[in-house]
Amino acid sequence: MATIKIRSSEFIDRGVIKPLPTGSSYMNVGSTERIVSAAAGLALMYFGLRKFSMPGLLAGAAGAALFERGASGYCPVNNLVQRGPAKKSVETAEITKSLTINKPRTEVYQYWRKLENLPTFMQHLESVSQTDERRSHWVAPVPGGVGKISWDAEIVEEVENEKLSWRSVLNAAVDNSGEVLFKDAPGDQGTEIYVIIKYLPPAGAIGSTVAKLFNPAFKQMLKEDLRRFKRLMEIGEIPVSEAQPSGKKLAFGDTTHDKIEQAYESPLL
Amino acid sequence: MKALCYNSVKDLRVENVPDPEIISPKDMIVRVTLSSVCGSDLHIINGFIPTVKAGDVLGHEFMGGVVETGRDVKKFVKGDRVVVASVIACGECHYCNQQSYSLCDNTNPNAYLPEKMFGDTLAGIYGYTHAFGGYAGSHAQYIRVPFADNGAFKVPEGLQDDSVIFCSDAFPTGYMAADMANIKPGSVVAVWGAGGVGQMAMQSAWLLGAERVIAIDREAYRLRVAKEKSKAETLNFTEVEVLEALKDLTGGRGPDCCIDAVGMESSGTGIGYAYDKAKQWARMENDRPLVLRDAIMACRKGGTVSIVGVYSGFADKIPMGAAMNKALTFKMGQMHGPKYIPRLLDHVQNGDVDPSFLVTHKMGLHQGQQGYDMFTLKEDNCMRVVFDPQKSLQHG
């Protein structure tokens, strides 16, 4: 099985990203986690598939995977993993994105480094709290408001104002690793940030299909998160337009909007 | 409140919509006193710019009185009379720092749409589809003005509304067209389109030192206005062969500066027009670039083609050979309103330009469809229909 590459990390002149995901989504699923998984999975499927939107689809797919895991008590590829580490065959998905922010590098870095700030622009996070110098605890709500997923991550490498990389710790429910680079943009244009995130889609075979299907959507999600980050840094807010007068929202519901979104394959909003 | 909304292609309706509210501390609410139609609206109403949806409030060229300010608004207080740029700019991003306000990185909440269509995000524009931010437009009794300190400008004492409103859009667009056209002493400037934008381009060309200004259109009454108000020589393309006439008028050189103030819905006479019209009708081509083709062919060697007429997608049969081999310069863009508005208000105050002649019709919002029909069909010598949204109150 090959690594899915949207764009190779070498492309931005920085070597292959070092921290790999731990492979924790291939671990045995314990009984408490099992119940939570199945419940959350069902809820995700329900809320995800009911609404044909990209976040909905994502939720649906993740839900199916979680449900299967919870219901069966073990990951479909459990045996395979138990037979040996075989980490090379672990299928990771990678997304990369870069953006220029019209603010000094230290300011941009410091805001990001305070991990508690991340949920202000990462739409799918509820909270991040730093538990010790290296470790942090991440919480994300399950779409539909029926529960939460949480996991721990650790900082693997940190070069102040330049680089930050992390990975989720063993047994994390959301198995991922990532790296952010901060560079001065040429010509006094502020700071360039380069982000790479690698993740192990949940539950092996299903996961790989899911990853192929949804990697572009994850990429778009990352893009929108970074755009929110840029806007917060540059203007201190994230502008909105939809919460304002329109002549149809009241009387007829918001139907054309869905058509527009489908026409443009919009993953968000 | 009442607002004039898009319902479907060529179908506008007045609807009751909720009053706008302050959402961000940088917002203010303006009670609209005048809101104008613009050629750009026609591209939306005629169905050539996607991502408009039923219920969207139209209109982007407006002025009014401040009724409420967010706590971070510094330049304005309740009661101020303001004119507002049609593009919404944050004032903080790299592009705003360069005064390229219509390229603002931050004001378009639907950035992914222009990213897909054009390869990058663009500034929000009031009432101008979801690709341009999905902001509610100004054909309404009230409007939310985001980033008010950057987009709104206080109207100097003593100026009439009619003289000021076009500082919102038509005047800065025409001025930018002339600014981009690289006008030097001795320059002959040709302007395609004698609508509000074209007229303002002609007058701005004089302000920037043009030697001669030539207007091209098909509407006799608009050419008459171009002659009388904008002091231009005129060519009616239904009567003369424009390319030949432009050479004949300029000692065989062609105009130094060619301004396209028509855009994607240009009309024409020959086979090229039929070809484009058919393709555009079948939605195989968004844009009918007749004027652009002519401007390139007419332009003097080494001259500049300045484009403010709007194009939204793909255009066919652009004579790149002529452009390349004649070493032409192309400049174009949506206008960078806030860059120009202060100096334009000065020009109006000094009496250099009085754009009020563009107001040929005043109506209430309830006459919205009628107003746009008239503007589209160029009936009754219509140059621009301007709505007074407060007037529609009486017609409940």
Ligand SMILES: NC(=O)c1ccc[n+]([C@@H]2O[C@H](COP(=O)([O-])OP(=O)(O)OC[C@H]3O[C@@H](n4cnc5c(N)ncnc54)[C@H](O)[C@@H]3O)[C@@H](O)[C@H]2O)c1
């Ligand atoms: N760049 C910007 O920021 C900006 C802002 C406002 C308007 N615009 C654009 O400017 C253009 C003009 O706007 P307007 O409000 O003056 O519109 P308008 O409809 O009033 O005027 C357009 C004129 O072009 C004429 N015309 C059509 N085909 C022609 C041809 N082949 N040759 C010469 N003239 C021709 C029409 O007869 C009409 O008089 C539109 O495309 C509009 O979208 C751009």
Ligand SMILES: [Zn+2]
């Ligand atoms: Zn306009």
Ligand SMILES: [Zn+2]
């Ligand atoms: Zn900006």
